[in-house]
Amino acid sequence: MAELAAKSDPTEAMIASLTLPNATWAKPAREGALARLRQSGLPTRRDEYWKYTRPDTLTQVTAPEAEVLVTDEAPMFDGTDRLKIVFVDGVFDAEASDDLSLEGISIERLADAQSDLHWAKSLYGVLEERGQTPVSRPLAALNTAFATDGVLIHVKGKTSKPVNLIYRHETNTSDAILHNCVKLEPGAEMTLLENGPAAARFNKVLEVDVADTASFHHVRAQGRDHERRAVTHIFARLGAQSAFRSFTMTVNGQLTRNDCVIEITGDDALAHVAGACVGDGDFHHDDTVFITHDALNGESRQVFKKVLRNGATGVFQGKILVKAGAQKTDGYQISQSLLLDDDSQFLAKPELEIYADDVACSHGSTSGAIDEDAMFYLRSRGVSEGEATDLLTLAFLAEAVEEIAQEDLREDINARMGAWLQRHRS
Amino acid sequence: MLSIKNLAVKLEDEDKQILKGVDLEIEAGNVHAIMGPNGSGKSTLSYVLSGKGGYEVTDGSAELEGVDLLDMEPEERAAAGLFLAFQYPVEIPGVGNMTFLRTAVNAQRKARGEEEMSAAEFLKVVRTRAKELKIDADMLKRPVNMGFSGGEKKRNEILQMAMLEPKMCILDETDSGLDVDAMKLVAEGVNALRSEGRGFLVITHYQRLLDHIKPDVVHIMADGRIIKTGGPELALEVENNGYADILAEVA
Structure with missing residues (x-):
């Protein structure tokens, strides 16, 4: 009977294929998440929230294979002094990783965290659960229930260097589920770097609790392997006078869905989320952002730029929700695509929902081609058509990239996108 | 240096002839000025020479030091030594x-x-x-x-x-929108670049720029053709009497 149900129900089939880790402190969280997953069921094309992105390959039991890209390109963030933590196809690689000790910060692997009274008990799955309303996010619940590993980072002061989670992809069939938690105490500061293709299929959740006056910087680069598929969620809660800044670069990828759910709960907090992506052919990239203002004088920015060519698809679903009483909110949202040919498409659904009367919220969404006048101006100065296209494309992406505060990281990101453009010239 | 022969140009998208047979020879080291009423085709000439899209050459030729310009991409023309100072940068x-x-x-x-x-x-x-x-x-x-x-x-x-x-500089209404001091500064910049091996084509509405960048030859353009060529005194004549006399004289 149970088997029959499993066959007819993709959610049960998926659950049956996975193993609930033998968890101690996280057991209630994992079981709760499993119940949430059962209740909402895995997403299908009929779900409004998945209207523009087919979830099939993310919800089928076996991950579609993805060829591993072999490249001699220097690793991301190579020029930046950082603490490296390496996962290969979702499995922690102790040899490739640095010693997990750094001043002002405690870092632990999720798989190692066995004490019954773990600090992460108040965070693991908690923000994910809060993020399930008003829209359910079943793939995040699945992650909380079944994540095999990840890191738990507790930041008590100012960290001396960034922590870099590196996700290597080495086998064509890998299917990885990782869950990371970051808790910043009042006044604490950290920069989290993430990079790499991770696996043939990757489901990742990052929960970030930013206490009052704390500051979190996040720069992410989703690796170049083209056939890979990924669904990622960021859940963040922001205290008073705190700051949250997250930037994601995506180059290639047959399917990337990046959800970002931010709740501003303390006054005078700031949340900036930005993304720049470049894609070719059957590239499909979806940024889905939901920012809730539930405090006074909050500032939020969403800046998303997509460069699409040869039939690539970009999706943006962005929402700003200003709750009653969240006066003096300053919300800004821009999503833009640069379509390098007629075959590519950009689908955008910007939303504002405002219940306070003294707020400034603006949003804009555009699709366009390279500006012909700028193109002629550059060419008339001797710049070739290809180089001029690259220059203007990087200029288009600049507003998103400029959201990265650290110059070395910004330059690294720009260089990668410049190199991608050169490789993909028509 | 720049040799334009019987250049005829129409708009690509509509049946509108802009240049109707322009002949112009500019020698290295010389400054030529083109003046003319609005809509006479002065800016079109500068665009066609530098390779802007949207125009179709129906007749004639344009060569820079014996090399056919019209067959080249804009960036190739630039590398060959052509430069256009835009009216609207x-x-x-x-x-x-x-x-x-x-x-x-x-x-x-x-x-x-x-x-x-x-x-x-x-x-x-x-x-x-x-x-x-x-x-x-x-x-x-x-x-x-x-x-x-x-x-x-x-x-x-x-x-x-x-x-x-560059070898050949085209200045398209570089004086437009400039006050006297700014114009002087720009003119000084241009004069500093004047040399034996370099030619200039200065497109302007007004004589005053030519007080600062002294031309060797002045052309009057009207309705897609160069209708009169003379020395610097021709610019003064335009300044004093407008184009009406010259147009009447040619007609």
Whole structure:
């Protein structure tokens, strides 16, 4: 009977294929998440929230294979002094990783965290659960229930260097589920770097609790392997006078869905989320952002730029929700695509929902081609058509990239996108 | 240097003939000026020579030092030594002025098979040239022409010209939108570049620019043709009497 149900129900089939880790402190969280997953069921094309992105390959039991890209390109963030933590196809690689000790910060692997009274008990799955309303996010619940590993980072002061989670992809069939938690105490500061293709299929959740006056910087680069598929969620809660800044670069990828759910709960907090992506052919990239203002004088920015060519698809679903009483909110949202040919498409659904009367919220969404006048101006100065296209494309992406505060990281990101453009010239 | 023969041009998308057989020979070391009423085809001539899209050459030829210009891409024409100072310089958000200048200089050098300019050398040259044109460091750092005043934009055109050292310079209404002081500054920049090996074609509505950039030859253009050619005194005649007399005389 149970088997029959499993066959007819993709959610049960998926659950049956996975193993609930033998968890101690996280057991209630994992079981709760499993119940949430059962209740909402895995997403299908009929779900409004998945209207523009087919979830099939993310919800089928076996991950579609993805060829591993072999490249001699220097690793991301190579020029930046950082603490490296390496996962290969979702499995922690102790040899490739640095010693997990750094001043002002405690870092632990999720798989190692066995004490019954773990600090992460108040965070693991908690923000994910809060993020399930008003829209359910079943793939995040699945992650909380079944994540095999990840890191738990507790930041008590100012960290001396960034922590870099590196996700290597080495086998064509890998299917990885990782869950990371970051808790910043009042006044604490950290920069989290993430990079790499991770696996043939990757489901990742990052929960970030930013206490009052704390500051979190996040720069992410989703690796170049083209056939890979990924669904990622960021859940963040922001205290008073705190700051949250997250930037994601995506180059290639047959399917990337990046959800970002931010709740501003303390006054005078700031949340900036930005993304720049470049894609070719059957590239499909979806940024889905939901920012809730539930405090006074909050500032939020969403800046998303997509460069699409040869039939690539970009999706943006962005929402700003200003709750009653969240006066003096300053919300800004821009999503833009640069379509390098007629075959590519950009689908955008910007939303504002405002219940306070003294707020400034603006949003804009555009699709366009390279500006012909700028193109002629550059060419008339001797710049070739290809180089001029690259220059203007990087200029288009600049507003998103400029959201990265650290110059070395910004330059690294720009260089990668410049190199991608050169490789993909028509 | 620049040899234009019977050049006829229409708009690509509509059946409208703009140039109806232009003949023009500019020798190295000389400054030619073209004046003419609005809509006579002066700017079109500059665009067609530099390779802007949207025009169709129906007859005639244009050569720079014996090389056919009309067959080349805009960037090839630039590398061959042609430069157009735009009437309306384009603003390019997100592209730094310095990056733009350096990319352009090195792209042309590369196209000509020359060595690229090093960052240090480039910086030294650009600072010297910018100073001569009273272009400050802030203008060099900003995105191309973004937030520049009309005068700053035109000075930026001349800076590009000075950096690229073209053989043949076309100035399309470089005086438009400039006050007297700004015009002097731009004219000084242009005069500093006058040399034996370089030709200039100055397109203008007004004689006053020609007080500062003294032309060797002045042409009057009307209805897609050059209808009269003379010395600097021709510009004065236009200034005093307008185009009516000349147009009547030709008709």
